[in-house]
Amino acid sequence: EPEVTQTPSHQVTQMGQEVILRCVPISNHLYFYWYRQILGQKVEFLVSFYNNEISEKSEIFDDQFSVERPDGSNFTLKIRSTKLEDSAMYFCASSPTTNEKLFFGSGTQLSVL
Amino acid sequence: QKEVEQNSGPLSVPEGAIASLNCTYSDRGSQSFFWYRQYSGKSPELIMFIYSNGDKEDGRFTAQLNKASQYVSLLIRDSQPSDSATYLCAVKFTNDYKLSFGAGTTVTVRA
Numbered sequence: 001e002p003e004v005t006q007t008p009s010h011q012v013t014q015m016g017q018e019v020i021l022r023c024v025p026i027s028n029h030l031y032f033y034w035y036r037q038i039l040g041q042k043v044e045f046l047v048s049f050y051n052n053e054i055s056e057k058s059e060i061f062d063d064q065f066s067v068e069r070p071d072g073s074n075f076t077l078k079i080r081s082t083k084l085e086d087s088a089m090y091f092c093a094s095s096p097t098t099n100e101k102l103f104f105g106s107g108t109q110l111s112v113l
Numbered sequence: 114q115k116e117v118e119q120n121s122g123p124l125s126v127p128e129g130a131i132a133s134l135n136c137t138y139s140d141r142g143s144q145s146f147f148w149y150r151q152y153s154g155k156s157p158e159l160i161m162f163i164y165s166n167g168d169k170e171d172g173r174f175t176a177q178l179n180k181a182s183q184y185v186s187l188l189i190r191d192s193q194p195s196d197s198a199t200y201l202c203a204v205k206f207t208n209d210y211k212l213s214f215g216a217g218t219t220v221t222v223r224a
Contacts, residue, residue, distance in 0.1 A: 031210065035214075041216075042201075042216040043157060043201060043214040043217075045211045045212075045214075048210040048211050055210045056209065056210040056211055089154075091156055091157070099145050100145075102147075102212055104156040104157050106155070106156050107155075
């Protein structure tokens with residue numbers, strides 16, 4: 001069964017450093033998403049991406065964040081200058097259409113020290 | 114403000130019993146509703162989706178939707194210890210691309 005893959009599974013970084021989280025969505029899906037979940041808290045939406053542009057973003061997704069689809073398969077989330085409060089599990093998700101279920105990757109646990 | 118509300122639990126049920134989970138949402142025009150299961154440290158896993166009023170059954174799971182009351186529920190019949198997890202209600206609000214998630218209800222099934 002096709003799945004969303006995320007790398008790395010764990011990322012440890014120093015405050016102020018840049019990180020790039022990588023995702024390969026399911027191949028025939030058109031809508032891509034990043035969510036995050038701080039330990040013990042709810043799953044929070046960051047950004048959605050369709051047709052090579054951001055279709056929706058949350059207040060969390062400020063100028064420190066960016067997304068890119070550099071080729072036909074990868075979808076990346078960049079955090080330019082990490083803060084302690086960016087420590088969370090980051091989930092990539094994809095869906096074939098905007099009204100259908102989201103399929104989640106296994107996540108990247110980001111720890112900012 | 115568009116919200117998805119769930120009773121946070123924890124909900125403890127004996128093995129073999131029915132677990133009943135509730136979710137309310139704020140946008141009357143919402144059309145798509147999802148239940149995800151999340152084990153600790155893992156990603157959300159879709160278990161049910163429902164688009165129309167009424168009941169939808171899949172194995173031991175039944176989703177119930179009442180759009181007039183802005184209410185969606187999940188029943189887990191014959192609960193098993195492996196059902197112990199956090200259950201997330203997710204709603205696609207009108208004109209949104211994203212799914213909005215509730216805080217989740219933690220279910221513990223006692224053997």
